[in-house]
Amino acid sequence: MIDEQQRRAWAYLAAVAEPPNAAIVALIADVGVLEAARAVQSRSVPPLHQAVLQVTEARCATNTAAADLDAVGRIGGRLVTPDDDEWPGWQLLSLGNADTAAKGGEPTALWVRGPARLDDAVARSVGMVGSRAASAYGEHVTASISGDLVVDGWSVMSGGAYGIDGVAHRNALAGDGTTVAVLACGIDRDYPTGHARLLAEIARTGLVVSEYAPGTSAAKHRFLTRNRLVAALSRVVAVVEAGRRSGAANTAAWARKLGTPLGAVPGPVTSATSVGCHRMIADGLAQLVTDASDIVRLAEPDGESGAGAVPGVPARGGSGKRTDGMDPRQLRVYDAIPAKGAVTIGEVAFAAGLDIGAVRSGLAALEARGFVTLGGSGWMLAPRQ
Amino acid sequence: MIDEQQRRAWAYLAAVAEPPNAAIVALIADVGVLEAARAVQSRSVPPLHQAVLQVTEARCATNTAAADLDAVGRIGGRLVTPDDDEWPGWQLLSLGNADTAAKGGEPTALWVRGPARLDDAVARSVGMVGSRAASAYGEHVTASISGDLVVDGWSVMSGGAYGIDGVAHRNALAGDGTTVAVLACGIDRDYPTGHARLLAEIARTGLVVSEYAPGTSAAKHRFLTRNRLVAALSRVVAVVEAGRRSGAANTAAWARKLGTPLGAVPGPVTSATSVGCHRMIADGLAQLVTDASDIVRLAEPDGESGAGAVPGVPARGGSGKRTDGMDPRQLRVYDAIPAKGAVTIGEVAFAAGLDIGAVRSGLAALEARGFVTLGGSGWMLAPRQ
Numbered sequence: 001m002i003d004e005q006q007r008r009a010w011a012y013l014a015a016v017a018e019p020p021n022a023a024i025v026a027l028i029a030d031v032g033v034l035e036a037a038r039a040v041q042s043r044s045v046p047p048l049h050q051a052v053l054q055v056t057e058a059r060c061a062t063n064t065a066a067a068d069l070d071a072v073g074r075i076g077g078r079l080v081t082p083d084d085d086e087w088p089g090w091q092l093l094s095l096g097n098a099d100t101a102a103k104g105g106e107p108t109a110l111w112v113r114g115p116a117r118l119d120d121a122v123a124r125s126v127g128m129v130g131s132r133a134a135s136a137y138g139e140h141v142t143a144s145i146s147g148d149l150v151v152d153g154w155s156v157m158s159g160g161a162y163g164i165d166g167v168a169h170r171n172a173l174a175g176d177g178t179t180v181a182v183l184a185c186g187i188d189r190d191y192p193t194g195h196a197r198l199l200a201e202i203a204r205t206g207l208v209v210s211e212y213a214p215g216t217s218a219a220k221h222r223f224l225t226r227n228r229l230v231a232a233l234s235r236v237v238a239v240v241e242a243g244r245r246s247g248a249a250n251t252a253a254w255a256r257k258l259g260t261p262l263g264a265v266p267g268p269v270t271s272a273t274s275v276g277c278h279r280m281i282a283d284g285l286a287q288l289v290t291d292a293s294d295i296v297r298l299a300e301p302d303g304e305s306g307a308g309a310v311p312g313v314p315a316r317g318g319s320g321k322r323t324d325g326m327d328p329r330q331l332r333v334y335d336a337i338p339a340k341g342a343v344t345i346g347e348v349a350f351a352a353g354l355d356i357g358a359v360r361s362g363l364a365a366l367e368a369r370g371f372v373t374l375g376g377s378g379w380m381l382a383p384r385q
Numbered sequence: 386m387i388d389e390q391q392r393r394a395w396a397y398l399a400a401v402a403e404p405p406n407a408a409i410v411a412l413i414a415d416v417g418v419l420e421a422a423r424a425v426q427s428r429s430v431p432p433l434h435q436a437v438l439q440v441t442e443a444r445c446a447t448n449t450a451a452a453d454l455d456a457v458g459r460i461g462g463r464l465v466t467p468d469d470d471e472w473p474g475w476q477l478l479s480l481g482n483a484d485t486a487a488k489g490g491e492p493t494a495l496w497v498r499g500p501a502r503l504d505d506a507v508a509r510s511v512g513m514v515g516s517r518a519a520s521a522y523g524e525h526v527t528a529s530i531s532g533d534l535v536v537d538g539w540s541v542m543s544g545g546a547y548g549i550d551g552v553a554h555r556n557a558l559a560g561d562g563t564t565v566a567v568l569a570c571g572i573d574r575d576y577p578t579g580h581a582r583l584l585a586e587i588a589r590t591g592l593v594v595s596e597y598a599p600g601t602s603a604a605k606h607r608f609l610t611r612n613r614l615v616a617a618l619s620r621v622v623a624v625v626e627a628g629r630r631s632g633a634a635n636t637a638a639w640a641r642k643l644g645t646p647l648g649a650v651p652g653p654v655t656s657a658t659s660v661g662c663h664r665m666i667a668d669g670l671a672q673l674v675t676d677a678s679d680i681v682r683l684a685e686p687d688g689e690s691g692a693g694a695v696p697g698v699p700a701r702g703g704s705g706k707r708t709d710g711m712d713p714r715q716l717r718v719y720d721a722i723p724a725k726g727a728v729t730i731g732e733v734a735f736a737a738g739l740d741i742g743a744v745r746s747g748l749a750a751l752e753a754r755g756f757v758t759l760g761g762s763g764w765m766l767a768p769r770q
Contacts, residue, residue, distance in 0.1 A: 229487070266659075266666070267653055268652055269650060270522070275675075281666060290663050
């Protein structure tokens with residue numbers, strides 16, 4: 001647990017440059033959060049981090065950290081930092097890759113509102129995205145998929161917008177499931193205003209999430225930046241309806257870039273709101289999915305049974321070898337974890353000779369099957385049952 | 386050209402064993418058609434071809450060849466043999482592969498009815514297949530695709546059945562295109578009986594085709610055998626609607642086996658008649674297609690322009706700057722209108738290689754800008770101002 005001074009430093013640094021900001025993240029990683037905040041405020045940063053000066057120039061003198069923390073506290077929110085247990089570190093890892101960091105790296109920290117633990121809420125989550133101008137067909141299909149997903153123990157993540165987003169959230173709530181809205185504005189803002197009650201309801205049982213400080217208003221560039229978070233925090237992204245050009249297509253592009261499995265729901269070829277989905281499928285960018293189980297299979301291609309296979313209930317065979325039924329890639333990841341002690345994803349990737357994305361999905365699959373577990377110091381073998 | 390005796394030998398051998406029959410085809414290839422017929426009738430075949438005896442045992446004593454040729458002649462039909470110029474040899478070649486011959490090899494010969502040359506009719510043909518119990522959506526999409534295909538100079542091949550087949554044939558006829566019905570019974574049979582008029586209409590301008598002798602009635606196994614012919618004779622097969630198990634799925638399987646490009650049209654995930662299409666796309670067995678141009682692209686991946694490159698359509702321009710500022714599609718439409726006289730939208734579409742919708746909107750734009758005008762006999766160039 002971090003102390004109040006540290007949390008204020010995080011809050012300051014999360015707001016002092018428009019997030020995401022790789023320079024800020026790098027500075028914190030190098031010198032720690034307290035020293036990073038001091039360095040930015042005093043305008044004296046280490047030589048390697050001079051880039052920080054420019055990106056913080058406009059806001060460095062305005063420290064709203066305490067006020068921001070107060071503001072979100074009053075509405076039941078909090079700031080989740082990489083130093084907190086609930087930080088979904090491994091799901092955000094792909095954002096730190098050289099390829100992606102340039103266009104939208106890791107968030108500095110995340111403002112969240114709601115009772116759910118952030119890491120729990122996103123560990124088994126489906127990003128459902130689609131047109132704001134959804135058709136009746138799209139809304140019907142979204143409702144059905146969203147309802148089925150939560151019954152199966154998945155959380156439903158979306159952007160809180162009108163159309164597909166709203167239907168996805170609403171039907172997750174109706175099924176007593178967890179739903180997560182990732183906003184392009186502060187978590188204290190009701191955007192769109194017509195969804196004020198819906199967002200309040202999401203915050204009552206699930207989570208409203210944003211990397212933007214309270215009071216920040218929605219802006220075009222923030223929607224695009226927000227989309228990458230939806231793609232990163234979802235185990236699989238499903239596009240239900242998308243026109244030729246749409247925000248959903250942008251989220252889909254992020255999913256591909258980050259290695260998040262991507263599904264798209266077909267519809268009538270006569271419907272303009274299915275054109276984007278058909279294009280993605282035809283071009284081989286998304287897998288055709290027709291229902292919740294198709295979508296779940298994308299996230300768990302090996303037929304892990306989902307909610308039934310959470311840690312503690314390993315699908316191990318009685319007499320058989322522990323590794324029976326693992327696919328070759330899972331086996332490589334599994335073999336790269338030492339018998340004793342914990343390792344980072346990077347160490348596993350190195351030892352297994354796999355890329356980070358493959359390791360990430362391999363570890364997730366192994367964790368779901370009870371073979372490995374994530375402790376405070378990294379990934380380790382789960383104790384035998 | 387073969388003589389009457391040879392054609393009777395072909396007719397005899399085409400009927401003496403249930404086609405397709407690899408043993409008969411091999412015997413003819415080895416000893417010639419006349420000697421093959423003699424050998425079967427006299428029950429003395431070369432040692433290598435003993436298999437022929439068994440498959441011809443039941444029918445060898447019944448020679449209906451002359452009667453069959455008379456019967457089809459009376460309804461405007463004929464027997465097309467591998468020795469005839471119009472035999473579509475290269476399209477049937479894949480059926481002779483070791484893999485496929487066992488389950489349905491080359492036809493011995495083909496009974497056809499109609500004015501079109503068989504090789505011409507299938508050279509640029511799209512096999513359109515789908516459920517007999519088609520939905521209104523499926524029928525609508527089929528009509529639109531079939532109409533666009535014939536405008537683009539493609540023939541439409543199908544099985545003459547109710548549902549998708551019938552709509553495909555009918556809209557090809559409506560567009561003055563060539564359509565080919567491949568039957569699972571003799572070409573003198575009207576199957577299904579409700580399609581008697583449709584089949585007569587197809588035979589008036591296109592072709593009705595079957596490997597079964599006149600008088601042969603439709604049977605379950607013949608539908609499956611017929612499906613392979615549709616797949617072999619089409620340059621590309623498009624499944625518009627298909628339930629979980631359907632004849633269309635069988636034709637699709639044949640297309641894959643024979644290497645014929647295969648497209649499937651998506652539909653609402655809530656529709657039972659689209660389940661088969663979605664399955665094929667999701668499993669990577671068929672390419673998602675949404676319209677005629679998607680389908681044509683599967684057959685002509687390199688963008689051969691087909692009918693669009695028709696001669697007699699001069700690329701105008703030259704002196705005048707008349708065409709400046711036209712977008713490429715308007716230019717194609719404009720270029721397809723002759724210097725003198727009027728043309729129909731269909732003629733423009735054919736000459737320009739564009740679909741009807743594109744031509745309509747192109748003409749409207751050109752009319753609005755004063756380039757073309759609609760007279761009593763069709764579209765023509767507007768007089769220069």
